[in-house]
Ligand SMILES: Nc1ncnc2c1ncn2[C@@H]1O[C@H](COP(=O)(O)OP(=O)(O)OP(=O)(O)O)[C@@H](O)[C@H]1O
C-alpha cells in the first residue's frame with residue numbers, strides 16, 4: 020500500500036516536472052511555430068546552472084581545480100536556471116531566426132549536442148561524466164526515501180508547475196500571446212500593425228526555454244544528482260511526444276499528453292522488463308524508444324491536432 | 339603545428355563531405371532538414387558488416403594486400419548502399435511522402451527526428467551498443483613524410499571518397515537525371531512545366547543520398563569503429579558542413595565537410611579531442627551570423 | 639481546326655475559392671489568342687490551370703479533340719508548353735543545360751538536333767552557351783524560356799506576359815518571333831498587359847475580368863482602345879455595384 024502510494028507520488032512528480040518543460044515547448048511551437056530540437060539542452064542548462072549556484076562550496080567537488088558551487092539559496096538557483104536557459108535560447112534565436120525555419124531546428128540541435136559535450140568533458144565545471152551530486156533540496160528537513168518525502172516532493176513540484184502554468188497562461192492570454200497568434204495567422208499583417216516578428220519569436224524562444232530550464236532545476240533539486248546522460252535527445256523527443264500527443268497550442272492538452280506519454284513510457288518499461296529476460300534489458304530500453312518514435316510519427320500522420328485539440332489557437336504549421 | 343592533425347582532419351573531412359552530399363541534396367530537393375541522414379550512415383555500416391560477415395565464408399576473410407579489408411567487404415559495399423537507399427525510400431513512402439503532400443516542411447523535420455530515434459534504437463536493439471569492427475587485424479600506420487602517418491585503409495578511404503565526389507559531380511552535370519535533380523532543387527514548379535516528373539526525382543534523390551551515406555558509413559566503420567550512434571554523432575558536423583558550403587551545392591558540401599573536419603582536427607591540440615561537437619556548433623553559428631547562404635550558396 | 643479547347647474550366651489555389659470561374663474558349667492551329675484583363679483577373683491562374691500546375695476544380699481541356707487530364711510534366715509530352723510569367727529559366731544552370739532540360743522529354747536521337755535548331759533560331763543564345771542563365775539580360779532570358787518550351791515541338795504554346803520588363807524594341811523582336819512560331823501551326827495563347835503589342839499580332843482577343851470571360855472576339859476591332867477601356871472599366875462599375 021505504502022509502496023503503491025509512494026510510486027504514485029513519484030509518478031505524479033515526474034509528470035509535473037515534464038509538464039513544466041512541455042509548457043515551454045508549447046510557447047515555442049504551439050504559439051510561435053518555432054521548432055526546437057534542443058529541448059534536452061535547455062533543460063540541461065537549467066539543471067547544471069541551478070546545481071552550480073546552489074551546491075555548497077565544500078561539497079560536490081570531485082577533484083582539485085573544481086570550480087564548485089556557490090551555495091546560494093535553492094530558489095535563487097531556480098531563477099538563475101530559467102535565466103540562463105532563456106539567454107542561451109535567445110542567442111540561438113538571434114543567429115537563426117532570420118533564416119529558413121529549419122535552421123532554428125539545426126541550431127537548437129547544435130546547442131544541445133555542444134552542451135552535452137560540455138557537461139561530459141568540462142570536468143572542472145560540471146564533474147564530467149560523474150556529474151554533480153549533493154544538489155540541495157528545497158526543504159531538506161525531511162529525509163529522503165520515505166512516503167512523506169515523496170509527497171513533499173510532489174507538493175513542491177505541483178507548486179512550481181502551478182506557478183509556471185499560471186505565469187505562462189497569463190502571458191500567452193495577454194498582448195504577447197495575441198501578437199504571437201496574429202503573427203501565426205498572417206505575418207505581413209502582424210508586422211504592419213507594429214509587431215516585430217523576429218523579436219517576438221526570440222522572446223517566445225526565451226520564454227519557452229526559461230520554463231525548460233526551470234524544469235531541469237526542479238528535477239535536479241529533487242533527485243540531488245545530475246549527469247550528462249540525463250540530457251540526451253531522447254528527452255527532447257519525450258517532451259515533443261507529450262506536446263504533440265496532447266494537442267499543440269493548449270496548455271491543458273499538454274498536461275493530458277504528459278500523462279499519456281509518461282504513462283505509456285513507464286508501462287512499456289515495466290512490460291519489457293517483465294517479458295524480456297534480464298540479459299536483454301538494454302534491448303528492452305531500445306525497443307521502448309522505437310515504440311515512442313513510431314508513436315510520434317503515427318500521431319503526426321493521423322492526429323496532427325493531438326488528443327485534445329485546442330479551440331482557435333493552433334500552430335500555423337498544424338492546421 | 340603538427341601536420342598529423344591536418345592529415346586526420348582531411349580523413350574526417352572526406353567522410354563529412356561524402357555524408358554531407360546526400361544531406362545537401364535531400365535538403366535542396368526534398369526541402370527539409372533530414373535528421374535521419376546521420377543514421378543512414380549507421381545503417382550502411384551495419385548492413386555491410388552483416389553482408390561481409392556472411393560472404394567471408396565463401397570469399398575468405400583475409401585482407402587484400404596492405405588493406406585490412408578483403409573481397410567480402412568490397413562486394414558488401416554496393417549491397418549496403420542499395421539496402422540503405424531502399425530504407426530511405428521506405429521511410430519516404432511510409433512517412434515523408436504523406437507529410438510532404440500536406441505541405442508542412444517543419445513537420446517533416448520533426449517526423450525525421452522521430453524516425454531517426456527509432457532507426458537508431460532498432461539498430462541498438464539488433465546489434466547491442468558494443469562497438470564492432472570489419473576486421474580485427476591491426477594496421478600499421480605508414481610514414482608519409484613530414485612526420486605524417488596513415489594506415490593503408492585511411493589512404494584508400496580518402497582516395498575513394500575523392501573518386502565518389504568526382505563521379506557525383508559528373509552525374510549531376512552530365513546526365514539527364516542529374517540535371518533534373520538540380521532543376522527541381524532550384525525551381526520545382528518550372529521543373530514540372532519543363533517535363534520533369536517530380537516523383538522520379540524524389541526517388542533518385544533518396545537512392546543517391548542513402549547510397550552515399552552508406553558509403554561514408556562503411557568508410558567510417560573501416561577507419562574508426564561501428565557503433566549504433568556513429569552516424570548520429572556525426573549529424574551536427576554534417577549539418578555544419580552543408581550549411582557552410584551552401585545548402586544545395588554539392589561542391590559546397592564537399593568543401594564544407596572538409597573545412598569542418600580540418601577545423602575540428604586543428605582544434606584538437608588546443609582544446610582536446612572531445613570537443614568536435616562544440617567546434618562544429620561554433621562554426622555553424624559563425625556561418626549563420628556572417629554568411630548564412632554559405633560559401634557556395636546563392637541568396638534564397 | 640481546333641487544337642486546344644478549354645471547356646468551362648474552374649480553377650483556384652484553395653478549395654472553395656475559385657479564381658477562374660467557368661471559362662471556355664478554343665484556339666486553332668496557327669492562331670494567336672491573346673488573353674487580356676486587369677491585374678488579378680486570373681489570367682496567370684488560367685494559364686497555369688491549362689498547364690496542369692493549378693488543380694482544376696471543374697471543366698477540363700482537350701487537345702486535338704481528346705480530353706486530357708494529366709500532371710503538368712506529362713502534359714509537356716502531350717504537346718502543351720508553358721512559359722511562366724516570372725522565374726521562367728533555371729538561373730543557376732547554363733543556357734545549354736536549360737535547353738537540355740527542355741530536350742529531355744524527347745527520344746534521345748532527336749535531342750541534339752532540336753537544341754541546335756533552337757540555337758539557330760535564337761542566335762543570341764548561341765554566343766555563350768555556358769553562361770549561367772541568371773546572368774542573361776531580360777530579353778535573352780525571355781528568349782531562353784521560349785526556346786526551352788519550344789524544343790519538344792509543342793502543339794500549344796502558353797506564354798504568360800513575355801513582354802514584361804522588355805524595352806519596346808525587344809518587345810517587337812520577341813513578338814515577331816511569336817508570330818513566326820504560330821505560322822508553323824502552333825496554337826498560341828498569349829497572356830499580356832502590353833495590350834497594343836499583343837493586339838498587333840493576335841488574331842483573337844479574350845478579356846478576362848474577375849475570373850470570367852467578359853469579351854471574346856477578333857483582335858483588330860479592339861485596337862482603337864475605346865471598347866477595351868469600356869471592358870476593363872465595366873469591371874470597376876460592376877465591382878462597385880456588387
Ligand atoms: N500561388 C497563389 N496562391 C494563392 N492565391 C494566388 C496565387 N497566385 C495568385 N493568387 C491569387 O489569384 C488571383 C489571380 O491572380 P493571377 O496571378 O491569376 O492574376 P493575373 O490576372 O495574372 O494578374 P497580373 O496581370 O497581375 O499578372 C489573385 O487574387 C491572386 O491573389
Ligand SMILES: [Mg+2]
Pocket residue numbers: 681682683723798
Ligand atoms: Mg499574371
